[in-house]
Amino acid sequence: MLFAVSMTFIDQTIVSIAAPDIVNELGLSASGMQWVVNAYLLSLAAFFALGGRLADLFGPRRVVIVGTLVFVISSVLCGCVPKGDFAQTWMIIFRATQGLGAALLFPAALAVVVAVFPVERRGRALALFFGLSGALTAIGPLLGGWLTSWTWRAIFWVNVPVAVVALVLTMMARVPNRRRDEPLDGVGAVLIAVGMGVSVLGFQQAASWGWDSAATWACIVGGLAVLVVFWRYERGRRHPLVNLAVFRDKAFTVDSLVLFFAMLAFVPVFFFASVYAQVSLSASPNQAALYLLYFFAGFAIASQWGGRMLDKQGARGPMKIGTIVGAVGFALWANKLTDLSMHDQWPYVALAGAGIGFILAPASTDAVNRAIGASYGEVTGITQTVRNYAASVGLAVLGTILTHRTTENVVSTLTSRGVSSDTANGVAKDIAEAVTGNGDARTPTGTGPAASAARDAMSSVRMDFAEANQWVFYGMAIALGIGYLIALRHPGGKGPAVTEGEPRSAPATPASPSEDGHRTSSGRASGPAARPGGTPPTSAA
Incomplete structure (x- = not known):
């Protein structure tokens, strides 16, 4: 699963390094290049919930394979973009389908990891998962700088060997393929895709259209209105796309909100720090990538520490530590940006990374544990939707601040x-x-x-430019400070005990229909994620 998701993490950061070369060769406008970056995140935000639900209905192994194929084929086509007037449209379309592949792939892969580890070992397992996948995000700029020196097209083609290894390992690993015999809520899928997509579009285009533009607010308000319609529609469904009852659990809601404010900083920091290094520090793309590695040095260490804390005492402790450490780290980093010295900044860069590392795995894992009655694909789809929506909002709002200043x-x-x-x-x-x-x-x-x-x-x-970036990084510190205030509301504890039917060890073979039915039945009967209205469990048949 790590091989499978590595492509999606690398592609979140690798394109920003190659952006100047892509613009020069294809003749893209600056706004067109921003669309190339945003199309990927926009598609992720729109389809994550659908990806999580499809993993439940068709089995995570099938969805991992389909998502990997969609992603890698789109990557090849991005690398084969022809020069000319159609280049910008071509890149935007296939970056969007890349995002669709990632939205299918990631919730399914994460659901597999969650399913095969018992609750008492899940914190360390997901700390390793997020730690390594986070390190792969850091590799993106470094790999991008090296590949761009040959040709920028290679940043997309490099996904091909990774995808081949991922597909082979997925088949060899006998990944469990639990599935539910339930209908897909097509109307709900359309509503959440439109609501998420249109509102994120408004945030993304605010810098170009202006915050005083009617189009900006039409997209933001219109998208949020569609999400309200989605929420009301889902409440009355027998088999909703997203089981909104999970938000009745206070801990799950706190976990989701802390993730939201953490992700306002986590994904945007790659773009803003990389551009700052190249503009203000006159760094090469490779040097900019090494600058980001300081962030992941702190991130990788703290994510493992946070995972162990989660297993021993629950998520409240690591989330409180992470938000306060992250807020202090980003504030000190912001203060040092005008020194124009990478050497003077690295301790604060690492401290900011450590703060995010303490938050990410514990909050995500605790959300799954608290909503243990719901399916893993569904819950991971919810948390990943929250995370990517926050990333899109962060890029838009902080990007506007940076441009203005x-x-x-x-x-x-x-x-x-x-x-x-x-x-x-x-x-x-x-x-x-x-x-x-x-x-x-x-x-x-x-x-x-x-x-x-x-x-x-x-x-x-x-x-x-360095002074303008100070506003951005102070904004990230404020976001994590708000996250700290929210983390204080967490009820504490390690979540519910393993429910009946919950696997205590990794299954060696795919579950039989009777096992699937037993697990679904027990999950529906207990926990905060039980279907509203006393919906009876789906029969094994």
């Missing part, structure tokens, strides 16, 4: 050097769009006094 700072620098206000605003907007849209930190080209002043002021612009 960068523009203001650059305008101030250029006007102080004698450039007129109108000209300075135009050049500042171009610079801000270039560095925040695709990480292009090269010296501005062109003729005229404005371009000349911009080239002369590049050293000051690098400081302007």
